[in-house]
Amino acid sequence: MKAISKRQLVRNPALVSHLKPGESLEIADGDSKLIVSRPKRQRLTAEQIEADLKRLSAGDPHLDVQAVLNDLRG
DSSP, X not given: OEEEEHHHXXXXXXXXXXXXXXXXXXXXXXXXXXXXXXXXXXXXXXHHHHHHHHHHTTTSOOOOHHHHHHHHHO
């Protein structure tokens, strides 16, 4: 974990915005310390994505997409 002072943060705020996923930054301000971190991105598998889509569309009525396309074309 990289440590910087509050003064360094004020002079260069890009230090916080350029954190990579999984990195942390400790900002010292007198006796107290503030820890800023960017969480790691969670990669979803195809099965997890499908499960999320099914969960989101569980209450939706059945839709005949081909009929909608034919209606738009004609």
